Amino acid sequence: MRFMMLMIPKGYEKAEAGTVPSAEAVKAMMKYNESLQKAGVLLALDGLHPPAAGARVTFAGGKAKVTDGPFAEAKEVLGGYWMIQVKSREEAIEWAKRCPGDDCIVEVRQVQEMSDFPADVQEAAAGFTELQSGQRNKG
Amino acid sequence: MQATDTHGAIDAVWRIESPRLIAGLMRIVRDLGVAEDLAQDALVAALEQWPQSGIPDNPGAWLMATAKHRAIDRFRRSTRLERKLDEVGRELAFKEMAVPDLVSALDDQVGDDLLRLVFVSCHPVLSKEAQVALTLRLLGGLTTGEIARGFLVPERTIAQRIVRAKRTLSEAHIPFEVPRGAELSGRLTSVLEVIYLIFNEGYSATSGDDWLRPALCEDALRLGRILAECAPREPEVHGLVALMEIQASRSRARVGPTGEPILLLEQNRGQWDQLLIHRGLTALERAEKLGAAFGPYVLQAAIAACHARALTAEDTEWTRIVALYDALAQITPSPIVELNRAVALAMAFGPQAGLEVVDSLTSEPSLKAYHLLPSVRGELLSRLGRFDEARVEFENAAALTGNGRERTMLLERARVCTNPPSA
Numbered sequence: 184m185r186f187m188m189l190m191i192p193k194g195y196e197k198a199e200a201g202t203v204p205s206a207e208a209v210k211a212m213m214k215y216n217e218s219l220q221k222a223g224v225l226l227a228l229d230g231l232h233p234p235a236a237g238a239r240v241t242f243a244g245g246k247a248k249v250t251d252g253p254f255a256e257a258k259e260v261l262g263g264y265w266m267i268q269v270k271s272r273e274e275a276i277e278w279a280k281r282c283p284g285d286d287c288i289v290e291v292r293q294v295q296e297m298s299d300f301p302a303d304v305q306e307a308a309a310g311f312t313e314l315q316s317g318q319r320n321k322g
Numbered sequence: 323m324q325a326t327d328t329h330g331a332i333d334a335v336w337r338i339e340s341p342r343l344i345a346g347l348m349r350i351v352r353d354l355g356v357a358e359d360l361a362q363d364a365l366v367a368a369l370e371q372w373p374q375s376g377i378p379d380n381p382g383a384w385l386m387a388t389a390k391h392r393a394i395d396r397f398r399r400s401t402r403l404e405r406k407l408d409e410v411g412r413e414l415a416f417k418e419m420a421v422p423d424l425v426s427a428l429d430d431q432v433g434d435d436l437l438r439l440v441f442v443s444c445h446p447v448l449s450k451e452a453q454v455a456l457t458l459r460l461l462g463g464l465t466t467g468e469i470a471r472g473f474l475v476p477e478r479t480i481a482q483r484i485v486r487a488k489r490t491l492s493e494a495h496i497p498f499e500v501p502r503g504a505e506l507s508g509r510l511t512s513v514l515e516v517i518y519l520i521f522n523e524g525y526s527a528t529s530g531d532d533w534l535r536p537a538l539c540e541d542a543l544r545l546g547r548i549l550a551e552c553a554p555r556e557p558e559v560h561g562l563v564a565l566m567e568i569q570a571s572r573s574r575a576r577v578g579p580t581g582e583p584i585l586l587l588e589q590n591r592g593q594w595d596q597l598l599i600h601r602g603l604t605a606l607e608r609a610e611k612l613g614a615a616f617g618p619y620v621l622q623a624a625i626a627a628c629h630a631r632a633l634t635a636e637d638t639e640w641t642r643i644v645a646l647y648d649a650l651a652q653i654t655p656s657p658i659v660e661l662n663r664a665v666a667l668a669m670a671f672g673p674q675a676g677l678e679v680v681d682s683l684t685s686e687p688s689l690k691a692y693h694l695l696p697s698v699r700g701e702l703l704s705r706l707g708r709f710d711e712a713r714v715e716f717e718n719a720a721a722l723t724g725n726g727r728e729r730t731m732l733l734e735r736a737r738v739c740t741n742p743p744s745a
Binding site: 270 | 335
C-alpha cells in the first residue's frame, strides 16, 4: 500500500517567496531520504515553494476566485511530500517518526486505490487512471 | 497507547530494522542461526518492555544494544565452559564498540552487511525454495506465516525450510562475504533469480486470491530496490528493478473486470501506473549509464520499456524490440525467447516472418505442453487467413492452458475461425 507523508513546516504559511531551506537542513533531510531509498520504500518525493509564491483558487457558489499568496487565514500549509510503499499504516507511521523534523507536522495519509471503492464508484471513476497518466504525460 | 497498537508498531519496527539488525549481528557472530536467535531475543525483549515503556526514540539502536548484551552473555557462558580464543576475541570486539559507535559504525557498513546477507541467503548450497524463503524472511522482514500464505504452503513447511537452510549454511561454513572476481557474476545471477521468482509468484496470482500473493510483487520490488542501493555498480540489478517496475506498472490493466487476462497489446494503457513506469525507465537509464554490455535483465527491461514508452499499441517500436530479442537470444538462447522474438518479428515485418520462426519451434520438446506456442501460431495463421489450421491451434492451446478464463478466450477464438469475419 502507498502512503503520502505530508510535510507541514511550522511558519511556512508566513515564509517569504523564494525561501529555501538551509544547507544544513537539506543535508539532514537528504540522509533521511536516502534511508527511505535504501530501505526500498521511497517511490517519489518533492518539496514545494512557500505559499507566498502560490495562489489559491476558491469556489464560492461555483464561481472561481483567485487569491495570490500568502494566505492570511492559513494555519498549516504543505512544504513537501514523500510517497512511500509499505506493508501497513504502522510502518508508514514508523517511517514518519524518523523524519528529522524540528518544528513541523508530518501527516500520514494512505493513497486511495481503485480497489478501495465500491463497484458503482469504480465505474464512475473509470477514466481516473487515464487522467492520471494524461496529466503526467503532459507534465 | 494500547498494547495492541504497540504490537502493530513493533511489527513495523521489526520489518524496518530486522534486516539491518541481523546483517549487523551476522558480521560479528558469523553464524546465521545465532544472529537470528539474537535478533529474535531482542524482539522478545521489545515485546515485553515496549508496551509499558513506550517505543524508544531510536528503536533500531535499542534492538541492536539488546541483542549485543544477549550475545555477550552467550559468549561468556560458552567461554566459561570452553574458552576458545576466537570467541574471546569476539567478546572484545563487542566491548570495544560502545552503543553509539556501534550504531554509527553500522550505518556506514550497513549496505555492505545487507549485501553480504543477500549473498548468504541466496547461496547456491541452498535449494531455490530455501533461498526464496530465507531472503523474504531475512531481507524482506516477512514472518514465516506471511511467506507461507504467499506461496500457498503450510507455515510449518516454510519454518522447516528456514531451519534447514540455516543449518546447511552453518555446516557448510559459508563465509559472510560478497563474492569477488569470477564468482561474483554467477552468484549475482542467483540473487536476481530469487528476487524475480518472488516477483513472478506474485504477478501470476491475479484476482480473487489472498492479497498476500500479489503483495509478493511489492516485496520483490522492495528487495530489488534495496539491492540496487547496495550494489549500484551492477547493471543487471538495475535491469531487474526496471523490469519489475515496468511489469508492475501494468498490474491494474492486465486483468479484466471478471478476472480474465488481458494481453499486453489489448490493455488500456491509461491504466498503466505512470509513476512505476517513470521509476522503471529511470532504473533502466541507470543500468545503461554503467556502460557494460546489456545482460538478460537489462535487455528484458529495455523491451518492456519499448512498450511502456508507446502511447498506443500501434506506436510500439517493433523493429527495436526485434533487435533486443535478437540480442537476448544470443546471450540466453531459449525456445521461450525465440517464441517472443517470433511475435516481435510478426509485428515488425508481418505474420509470415513470425510464422517461420514459430514453425521451427513446433518440434521443440520443452514447449510441448506450453499453451502459448499453439496460441501464437494460431494467431499468426489466422492473420494469414489460414483459419482451419488456426482453429486447430487455438483448440490445442485451450487444452493445454491451466487457466480457466484463458481457456474460454482461446475456445472463443477457435470458434471465430470456423466462421471468420470476412475471409
